[in-house]
Amino acid sequence: MLDKYKRDINYLRVSVTDRCNLRCVYCMPKEGVSLIGHNDILTYEEMLRIIRIAQKLGIVKVRVTGGEPLVRRGVTGFLGELSRLGFEDVSLTTNGILLETFAEPIRRAGVSRVNVSLDSLDPERYARITRGGDLSTVLRGLERAEQVGFSPIKINVVTVRGFNDDEALSFARLTLEKPYEIRFIELMPIGGEKGSDGNYVSNDELMERIGRVGTLHPVDRGTGGRNLGGPARRFRLDGARGAIGFISPISHNFCHACNRLRLTADGGLRACLMIDGEIDLKGPMRGGCSDGDLEMLIRKAIMSKPRGQQTDGAGGDRSRRKCAREMSAIGG
Numbered sequence: 001m002l003d004k005y006k007r008d009i010n011y012l013r014v015s016v017t018d019r020c021n022l023r024c025v026y027c028m029p030k031e032g033v034s035l036i037g038h039n040d041i042l043t044y045e046e047m048l049r050i051i052r053i054a055q056k057l058g059i060v061k062v063r064v065t066g067g068e069p070l071v072r073r074g075v076t077g078f079l080g081e082l083s084r085l086g087f088e089d090v091s092l093t094t095n096g097i098l099l100e101t102f103a104e105p106i107r108r109a110g111v112s113r114v115n116v117s118l119d120s121l122d123p124e125r126y127a128r129i130t131r132g133g134d135l136s137t138v139l140r141g142l143e144r145a146e147q148v149g150f151s152p153i154k155i156n157v158v159t160v161r162g163f164n165d166d167e168a169l170s171f172a173r174l175t176l177e178k179p180y181e182i183r184f185i186e187l188m189p190i191g192g193e194k195g196s197d198g199n200y201v202s203n204d205e206l207m208e209r210i211g212r213v214g215t216l217h218p219v220d221r222g223t224g225g226r227n228l229g230g231p232a233r234r235f236r237l238d239g240a241r242g243a244i245g246f247i248s249p250i251s252h253n254f255c256h257a258c259n260r261l262r263l264t265a266d267g268g269l270r271a272c273l274m275i276d277g278e279i280d281l282k283g284p285m286r287g288g289c290s291d292g293d294l295e296m297l298i299r300k301a302i303m304s305k306p307r308g309q310q311t312d313g314a315g316g317d318r319s320r321r322k323c324a325r326e327m328s329a330i331g332g
C-alpha cells in the first residue's frame with residue numbers, strides 16, 4: 001500500500017521479544033532496561049493475525065527481530081507458520097549467540113536469510129561491546145548457518161569510535177575469503193549508554209579508509225525497479241567472495257525511500273524508527289475487534305508515516321532524541 005508520500009510500504013519488521021541475552025553498549029544501558037510485562041507481550045497467534053492482515057495490504061517481506069528473537073520460546077514454530085503464509089522473503093536478525101543450535105531448525109522452518117550482528121572480531125573487545133558475549137559462540141553459529149545453506153549471510157557491524165572503528169579493514173578483508181555481506185551501520189542516537197553520542201563514525205569515513213587498501217566496486221541491487229532493496233549502498237572488493245554494504249541513517253538518511261513498518265513485541269505499530277508515535281493493536285485485539293477494524297488501524301499507521309526525520313549528519317544527539325523506546329524494544 002502507498003503512504004501519503006507515495007512510498008510503497010511492503011516490509012514489516014516484527015519484534016517478537018524485548019528480552020536479550022546480551023547488553024550491547026550502544027543498544028542498552030548497563031543497568032538494563034525495564035522490560036515489557038509477560039502478559040503485555042503479544043502471543044504468536046496475535047502476531048500472525050496482524051501479519052496476515054498486513055500481507056493483504058501489500059507487505060511482501062517480513063523480518064523477525066527482537067531483543068534477541070532466538071531467546072523466545074517457540075520461535076521456530078512461529079517462524080514455520082510465518083513462512084507458510086507465502087511471503088517473498090522471511091528473514092531474521094540475531095546476535096548469533098544461539099545460532100549454532102537454531103540455524104538448522106529455522107532453516108527447515110522456512111527462514112530464507114539471516115543477519116547476524118557482530119561488532120568485533122577480537123574476543124576481548126567483543127565481550128566488552130556486548131558486556132559479556134563470547135565471540136567463538138557467534139563464529140560457530142555463522143559456520144553452522146553457512147553449512148545449512150543460508151545465503152547470503154549478512155553481518156551487521158555498528159561502528160563506535162574508539163571501540164571498533166579500527167576493525168573496518170579486518171571486516172572488509174573477511175569478504176575476500178567468506179561469502180558474507182558485511183554491513184556497516186552508523187550509530188543511531190537511540191538506546192545504549194548515555195553520553196556516547198560523540199562515538200559516531202560516518203560511513204563516508206569508513207569508505208575512505210577501506211578505499212585506500214582496495215577498490216570498492218558498486219554492486220547492482222537487482223530489485224527489478226521495486227522498492228525492495230533496502231537502504232544499503234553495496235560494493236565488492238576485487239576478487240571478493242562477499243560484499244560490503246553501508247547503511248547510513250545519519251549521514252545519508254533514506255527516509256524518502258523508506259518502505260518499513262515495525263511491530264513491537266507489545267503490539268505497537270510504528271511507522272518510523274526515529275520518531276515516536278505508535279498505534280496500539282494489542283488493546284483493540286484483546287478487546288475483541290474484527291479483522292476489518294485491525295486493517296483500518298494498520299492503514300492508519302501507514303498513512304501516518306512521516307515524510308522523514310532531520311538528521312544533522314553528525315551522529316545525532318541522544319539528549320534531543322525523538323525516540324523514547326529502547327532499540328531492543330523496537331527491534332532495530
Ligand code: SAM
Nearest residue numbers: 027066067068093094095117156187188327332
Ligand atoms: N538482538 C538482535 C541483534 O542484535 O541482531 C536483534 C535486535 S537488534 C536491536 C537489531 C539491530 O539493531 C542490530 O544489528 C544492532 O546492532 C542494531 N542496533 C542496536 N542499537 C543501535 C544503535 N543505537 N544504532 C545503530 N544500530 C543499532
Ligand code: SF4
Nearest residue numbers: 020023024027067095
Ligand atoms: Fe541485544 Fe541485539 Fe541490543 Fe545487542 S543489539 S543488546 S544483541 S537486542
